[in-house]
Amino acid sequence: MGRALRIKLQGGVPDQFAALVHPPVGLAILVLMVVRIGLRWWLGAPALPEGPALMNRLAHWGHLALYAVLLAVPLSGMAAWGAGISGAGDVHEIMVNLALLLVAGHVAAALFHQFVLKDNLMARMRPGGGAR
Ligand code: HEM
DSSP, rough: OOOHHHHTTTOOOOHHHHHHHHHHHHHHHHHHHHHHHHHHHHHHOOOOOOOOOOHHHHHHEEEEEEEEHHHHHHHHHHHTTTTOHHHHHHHHHHEEEEEEEHHHHHHHHHHHIIIIOOOOOGGGSSSSSSOO
């Protein structure tokens, strides 16, 4: 994508396969994120499990940060690809790395709950798993 963007910014026509696939897949993720945020707002989410206040605060901010980066990644990609803002490409790559870090932390926290604290946190993902 980086090479394709450079070619596009110089007025050329990129012929990389990624340039064909990456933007529509990324846009689909943006649409799914908007649907997800709508559902979260409409249906709510199960209350956080009982635990130390610090852990709950970390979870709250971690979730907010996940939503924010999963919007920022495709939006910055669109700004680079659609609007031709090359600086947005750098922001896009930083946001992708941040998203990967947050996802890794999110998965690690879920596994910690499930297998160390044994509070059956994963059950919340099932339909009817405790939504308000
Ligand atoms: C959640 C969705 C997305 C993810 C996870 C993602 C992931 C990535 C990754 C890992 C790269 C670096 C690899 C490479 O340069 O080939 C990249 C670059 C890029 N992506 Fe995305 N992307 C997403 C959405 C989008 C969208 C929607 C667009 C455009 C409509 C887009 C446009 C670009 C561009 C132009 C680059 C090159 C940036 C540069 O080198 O400055 N991306 N993306």
